[in-house]
Amino acid sequence: MKNIIEELFYGNIDTQARGFKKDSYLQKQIMIMSNSEEILTERLKGDDKKTFLSFVNASGIVLGESELDSFIVGFRLGARFIYDTFVDNITPYDDFLKEVNNEG
Template structure:
């Protein structure tokens, strides 16, 4: 089995290759969103349509950047947990059992 870095390098890991579960709440909301956008796009014209499409595009950019930020923050938090678990050995109390075992 290849390690995770090799898998990532060759594109064998795609955490975003996911979809909504059939008939889930989110799938229904996505359907409402898509249908509403289509209706509004068809009904609007001129400057109002242009403004609406600019709004939709800007919202998508902001959402994408927000998702990226959340991913980075979450990844860094996970890395800190790993560091604290395997590298950092500072604790608020003295480990008397370790001292007893080391003395024998």
């Protein structure tokens, strides 16, 4: 495997390339949302339709920003785990075996 940073740079890593499992609960809920939006968009007129579409668009923006925030926070948490695993060696107890191995 190539360097992960290089893979990311060239667009070979796509975290969005995912789909729903067929007939899953989530897929059914998304279909309900989609069908409801379509029905309401067809039935509503004038200001009601404009208000509903503004709500739908704003909801999409809020959801997108929330997903971005979760991604950033999760990425940073993962980086902290990596740092603590490979760089930071602070622990509540001293490692006596390490001292013995270094002396001998």
